[in-house]
Amino acid sequence: xxxxxxxxxxxxxxxxxxxxxVPGAVFAGVMFHLVxxxxxxxxxxxxxxxxxxxxxxxxxxVLFLYAFAKCIVxxxxxxxxxxxxxxxxxxxxxxxxxFFMTKPVNPMILVSMSRPRLYAFIAGIFxxxxxxxxIFAGHINIGLANIFWFIILAILVNMLYYFxxxxxxVPAFWFIKLWSLQDLMSRFNQVMRYPAGxxxxxxxxxxxxxxxxxxxxxxxxxxxxxxxxxxYIIYIILITLIFGMITNFLWKxxxxxxxxxxx
Amino acid sequence: MKKYLIYFKVxxxxxxxxxxxxxxxxxxxxxxxFVFLALWKSIxxxxxxxxxxxxxxxxxxxxxxxxxxxxxxxxxxxxxxNQTVWxxxxxNDLVKPWNALFVDFIYTLNELSLRVLLYLPFSFFIFxxxxxxxxxxxxxxxxxxxxxAFLGIILAYCFYQIIHTLCFHFGDQDNNINxxxxxxxxxxxxxxxxxxxxxxxxxxxxVLPFRFLFDTPANIFLGxxxxxxxxxxxxxxxxxxxxxxxxxxxxxxxxxxxxxxxGR
Numbered sequence: 001x002x003x004x005x006x007x008x009x010x011x012x013x014x015x016x017x018x019x020x021x022v023p024g025a026v027f028a029g030v031m032f033h034l035v036x037x038x039x040x041x042x043x044x045x046x047x048x049x050x051x052x053x054x055x056x057x058x059x060x061x062v063l064f065l066y067a068f069a070k071c072i073v074x075x076x077x078x079x080x081x082x083x084x085x086x087x088x089x090x091x092x093x094x095x096x097x098x099f100f101m102t103k104p105v106n107p108m109i110l111v112s113m114s115r116p117r118l119y120a121f122i123a124g125i126f127x128x129x130x131x132x133x134x135i136f137a138g139h140i141n142i143g144l145a146n147i148f149w150f151i152i153l154a155i156l157v158n159m160l161y162y163f164x165x166x167x168x169x170v171p172a173f174w175f176i177k178l179w180s181l182q183d184l185m186s187r188f189n190q191v192m193r194y195p196a197g198x199x200x201x202x203x204x205x206x207x208x209x210x211x212x213x214x215x216x217x218x219x220x221x222x223x224x225x226x227x228x229x230x231x232y233i234i235y236i237i238l239i240t241l242i243f244g245m246i247t248n249f250l251w252k253x254x255x256x257x258x259x260x261x262x263x
Numbered sequence: 264m265k266k267y268l269i270y271f272k273v274x275x276x277x278x279x280x281x282x283x284x285x286x287x288x289x290x291x292x293x294x295x296x297f298v299f300l301a302l303w304k305s306i307x308x309x310x311x312x313x314x315x316x317x318x319x320x321x322x323x324x325x326x327x328x329x330x331x332x333x334x335x336x337x338x339x340x341x342x343x344x345n346q347t348v349w350x351x352x353x354x355n356d357l358v359k360p361w362n363a364l365f366v367d368f369i370y371t372l373n374e375l376s377l378r379v380l381l382y383l384p385f386s387f388f389i390f391x392x393x394x395x396x397x398x399x400x401x402x403x404x405x406x407x408x409x410x411x412a413f414l415g416i417i418l419a420y421c422f423y424q425i426i427h428t429l430c431f432h433f434g435d436q437d438n439n440i441n442x443x444x445x446x447x448x449x450x451x452x453x454x455x456x457x458x459x460x461x462x463x464x465x466x467x468x469x470v471l472p473f474r475f476l477f478d479t480p481a482n483i484f485l486g487x488x489x490x491x492x493x494x495x496x497x498x499x500x501x502x503x504x505x506x507x508x509x510x511x512x513x514x515x516x517x518x519x520x521x522x523x524x525x526g527r
Contacts, residue, residue, distance in 0.1 A: 028438035032445060039449050046459045047302075051310035054302075175283055184287070187294045194298070198305045203297070 003105065008113050015116045026119045033074065033123030037130060040066055040193070055197025060138025061225055062195065067130035068154075069192035069217035072161050074124035080162060081185075082115030088169040095260040108166065108251045142224055149228045153220035156240045161216050163243040164188075166251065173254025192217040212239050266361060267369055274373040289335070289382050296331040296389055300324055300396070316458040322485055324396035326456050328389060329408075329481040334453065335382045336412055337476070338420045339444040341374035343367070344427035345436045354524035364515065371420060400484050407493050411480040414500040419476055421507035422447075428511055431518020452478030472503040 019026050044066070048059040057065070091097040091111065100107040100114070135142065168184040188211070196204050196218045207214040219232050307313070307320040318326070344367055347353040356363040390397060400408065426443055430436045448454070451473040457465055468474060479496055482488050488496070 025438050028442050032438075032442050035442065035446055035449075039454065042460075042464070043454060046455060047306060050312055050315050051306050054309070055305060184291050187291045190294060190298045194302060199301045203301065 004109060007105065007110070011113055012116055012118070015118050019118050026122070029117065029119030030122050030126075033070070033120075034126060037067075037070070037126065055195040057195045057197075058138065060134045060140060061221070062193075064131055064134035064138070064140075064224075065195065065217055065221045066193045067127050067134060068221055069189065070127040071124055071131065072154075072158055072192075072216060073186075073189050074120045074127055075158060076161050076165060078117050078120030078124065080112040080165065081120075082117050083112045084165060084169045086115055087111050088172045092172045092258065097258060098260055101255070101258070107255065108248070112162070112166070140225060145228060146224050149233060150220050150224040153223055153233065153236055156236050157216040157220055160212065160236070160240045160243055163240070163247040164211065164213065164216075166247045167243070170247070170250045170254050173258055188213045209239070212243075215239065267365065270361075270366060271369050271373055274370050275377060278374060278377050286381060289378070289385055292334065293331070293385055293389065295334075296327055299327045300393060303327075304396075316456075317487075318456055318458060321396050321398050323456065324393060325398040325485055326481045328386075328393070328397050329484050330453055330477050331389070332379075332382065332386055333412060333415070333477050333480060334448075335378040336375055336416055337444075337448070338371050338375060338416055339423060339440070339447075341371045341378070342420070342423055342427060343370065344424060345430040345440060348427075348430045348518075348522065349435045349437075351524050353522070357522075357524075368420065372416075375416065398485060400486060403490075404483060404486050407490075408480055408484045411475070411483055411493070411496065411500070414497060414504070415476045415480060418472065418500050418504045418507070419447075421504045421511055422472075424511040425507060425514060428514040428518050431514070431521055447473050447476070450474070451476040452481065456481070472499070475500050475503070 041063070044059060044063060047054065048062075052058070054062055087097070091100070097107070097111070100110050103110055134140075165185050191199070191207055191213055196208065196214045199207065199214070204214065209215075215236065219236055223229070223232060303320065303323050307315075307323075313319060315323070344353070347356070347367075353363070356366050359366075423440065423444070426436050426440050429439075450468055450471055452468075453476075457468050457474060457478045460468060475496065479488075483493060
């Protein structure tokens, strides 16, 4: 475990040195997130000027849900998305994955953390701020038990999001070049912004279990606002474990058929 | 002209080499439509309203159906001038006996044609799944819509080329292109009908030419605009395109003098 922290630290340090040389890129990256926040606030204002609640959630609760979903996305985007994008588009096709396979660490983890984007963490600060704003402006009362379980669930869903993200790029082992896969999660992020009740029951079921992208944002937020449900907490623990095992299995399966440069 | 046709054909075949990638890209992008379908259905039915600024539920869903199609015609992610200038491969086009800019345009058209072709079965699927919410346009409105959508491609292409050609002067514009295209899609009505905006904000959005990319074609499809208005819109689109083209061409010409072809 210690060596992973050390590698991560070195990679982050390099990323910092690299980003310092291109402040324009960092600025544009942060701006992108801020513009997205501004746009979504306008959009939510339009929605809530026509309805008082969305699937039982008020403006500030939905705003919190959005900001929380964005935090998870930003953390993952800052930490692992760059590496996984590289994996889906270049590493398998050009054989660059050789480099990761020959190191005495888990290639999946090494690939994931190989290209951090520090600006996503800066954007994450604004998103955390938006979470707090939504809670205070909405006068939402939250108990200590809610906060405790919310933190536990927030850690777990970050891991779950990571596993789902890896699952979306694993097919690159078989299909060689799949640029579109790197975008898959960013499209699915859309559904994390809204309360689960918005979606029809069948779709909700699929997005809560088969590909549990809604569960990632909705269950922790629900646990924060309403009395914690033990079944939800157990459910998140279970699906995180199950998806962790599935991801690990498929990655190893794909890795076993990897044959270096393909085109 | 023949060489350009051959280039178009070869480019098309080249893109077809990675069909799976294209198809996944399109399937993935269908998520947007279904998210908005669920969201607006919930808003209209949940609050018991029948119209928002003259948009019924069916109008709104049709709007998203059309914009999901128009996103396939958005040239943003089918333009590579910035990339080729930045990595030096633009030299390959410059030294050949053809117009390098026209070839660049053909490549974009290639990719857009393929996207539309591959999207047709999926749009048919969307239509089948949600036909009760989708309004069918009259024949003439459909023709007007097609013409407007095509003019929209030209307009967007000329506008984005301005940012791409800035690469000659200021280096890689990738981040700026992503940021600007994101903002433009919002200003154009790619996220929701501009009619939903409060009056004051809407008046700002309507001054900008970007509404011609999503909001205007969708409204034409919905039959919300008369023939005279549409002809006037086409005139405006042509004028904006000409203006953007002149700016883009001037930046390109001055940039070419600085181009070294060495790449990064």
